[in-house]
Amino acid sequence: MPTIHVTSHLRRIAPNGPTRVEAATLGAALDAYFEAAPRVRSYILDDQGRLRKHVAVFIDGELLVDKKDLGRRVAPESEIYVMQALSGG
Amino acid sequence: MTEDLFVSTRKGLFRFQRSGGKWQQTYVAFLGQPVTMFLADPRTGHWYAALNLGHFGAKLHRSTNQGATWEELAMPTLPKSEDKDAPSLNQIWALEAGGADQPGLIWAGSLPAALFRNDRDGEGEWQLVEGLWNLPERSKWFGGGTDDTALHTLCIDPRNSSRLVIAISCGGVWRSEDAGASWTCRSKGLFAEYMPPDRREDPAIQDPHRIVQCRDKPDHFWCQHHNGIFFSTDDLESWQFAGPRFGFGVAVHPKDPAKAWFVPAIKDEVRVPQDGKFVASRTRDGGKTFEALSNGLPTGFGYDLVLRHALDIDQTGDTLAFGSTTGNLYVTEDQGEHWHAITHHLPPVHAVRFT
Numbered sequence: 449m450p451t452i453h454v455t456s457h458l459r460r461i462a463p464n465g466p467t468r469v470e471a472a473t474l475g476a477a478l479d480a481y482f483e484a485a486p487r488v489r490s491y492i493l494d495d496q497g498r499l500r501k502h503v504a505v506f507i508d509g510e511l512l513v514d515k516k517d518l519g520r521r522v523a524p525e526s527e528i529y530v531m532q533a534l535s536g537g
Numbered sequence: 538m539t540e541d542l543f544v545s546t547r548k549g550l551f552r553f554q555r556s557g558g559k560w561q562q563t564y565v566a567f568l569g570q571p572v573t574m575f576l577a578d579p580r581t582g583h584w585y586a587a588l589n590l591g592h593f594g595a596k597l598h599r600s601t602n603q604g605a606t607w608e609e610l611a612m613p614t615l616p617k618s619e620d621k622d623a624p625s626l627n628q629i630w631a632l633e634a635g636g637a638d639q640p641g642l643i644w645a646g647s648l649p650a651a652l653f654r655n656d657r658d659g660e661g662e663w664q665l666v667e668g669l670w671n672l673p674e675r676s677k678w679f680g681g682g683t684d685d686t687a688l689h690t691l692c693i694d695p696r697n698s699s700r701l702v703i704a705i706s707c708g709g710v711w712r713s714e715d716a717g718a719s720w721t722c723r724s725k726g727l728f729a730e731y732m733p734p735d736r737r738e739d740p741a742i743q744d745p746h747r748i749v750q751c752r753d754k755p756d757h758f759w760c761q762h763h764n765g766i767f768f769s770t771d772d773l774e775s776w777q778f779a780g781p782r783f784g785f786g787v788a789v790h791p792k793d794p795a796k797a798w799f800v801p802a803i804k805d806e807v808r809v810p811q812d813g814k815f816v817a818s819r820t821r822d823g824g825k826t827f828e829a830l831s832n833g834l835p836t837g838f839g840y841d842l843v844l845r846h847a848l849d850i851d852q853t854g855d856t857l858a859f860g861s862t863t864g865n866l867y868v869t870e871d872q873g874e875h876w877h878a879i880t881h882h883l884p885p886v887h888a889v890r891f892t
Contacts, residue, residue, distance in 0.1 A: 458593070487609065491593040494625035495614035502592040516621060532592040 475518030548884035636698025726776030757794030779824030786848030815839030860886030
């Protein structure tokens with residue numbers, strides 16, 4: 449079962465700690481995660497169901513470059529990190 | 538009487554109250570989060586705050602207990618589409634309560650430009666106003682200052698709350714007589730010098746930065762347009778030009794439509810006060826003449842910019858406030874003769890609103 453880690457910036461609404469989900473693709477993994485945490489959906493996906501432009505996803509250490517690629521395969525041992533793109537200051 | 542002023546900023550929502558002759562900050566919420574619009578519904582006392590979290594999108598919250606607690610509401614959404622470039626809703630930039638005869642009705646305007654209604658005090662799903670979304674002219678609209686088109690202003694006719702006026706950057710001024718079912722462009726007389734000559738007067742591409750309707754004389758409107766100041770005295774049959782004065786905000790006296798206030802700036806790529814003099818501007822004769830109001834405003838150089846929702850007037854018509862991108866908040870209690878700073882230390886101000 450892949451594991452999803454969501455940025456601590458969403459700690460007010462996201463489950464505490466990593467969450468294991470049953471899924472074979474990134475999109476299915478996120479859907480399974482949102483089943484348990486419905487409020488997080490609109491923070492990660494826009495109203496067209498796409499990954500938000502300034503949300504970054506890493507799968508097993510590799511940045512998801514094509515943000516439309518929600519069909520990307522994930523392995524049972526995959527570690528998925530959902531983060532915000534960094535902003536300057 | 539306690540006067541109440543809500544200030545939406547890049548880093549939170551602030552409340553200032555005048556009590557014992559002094560304005561004081563009495564409340565803060567959403568600290569650290571960009572608040573793009575605030576509404577206090579006079580019918581229910583509910584508060585609504587629209588946020589734009591940047592990375593995590595636009596959000597809407599409501600408080601039914603004067604800010605003690607907030608709950609997140611469902612956001613309006615644009616029609617689902619398989620098109621990979623289909624627009625998504627990026628910001629709420631207008632929030633208005635329906636009329637006294639429309640209990641429960643809340644309106645929301647957005648980027649990209651769309652209007653939504655909710656008939657349950659913000660609970661549950663929002664309905665897209667399809668009469669506006671499906672206008673053929675929508676394809677001509679374009680963003681001004683943002684990638685998206687922006688529906689930033691909704692005026693509800695105090696005589697008939699089914700009569701709506703909206704302003705879009707850059708998509709002109711539109712009126713509905715039937716609570717949003719159908720729309721007619723009301724940009725006649727507005728012009729855009731910066732457009733190619735044959736599009737200069739195209740009604741559907743005008744950039745009204747803000748429009749206001751006079752409460753007691755609702756046939757009268759003022760518009761701070763990208764190209765200058767315009768007014769209408771004939772219920773939007775036409776607009777008259779009152780001079781090439783750039784700015785964003787405008788306020789009209791609730792009883793006397795000949796009186797209006799502005800905060801001028803240099804246009805386009807500059808967007809700071811002319812000659813570094815941060816002043817307000819007022820007409821008392823329906824736009825024939827304008828006077829600079831500087832008493833109490835900075836005597837030295839100032840480079841503040843006041844955004845389109847960041848100037849407001851209260852129901853008496855005597856008290857006005859504006860907040861700037863530099864975090865200064867000024868108020869006058871005598872129609873602009875004297876101003877004083879409530880604070881110099883806010884985050885950049887998006888909107889001010891008396892309740």
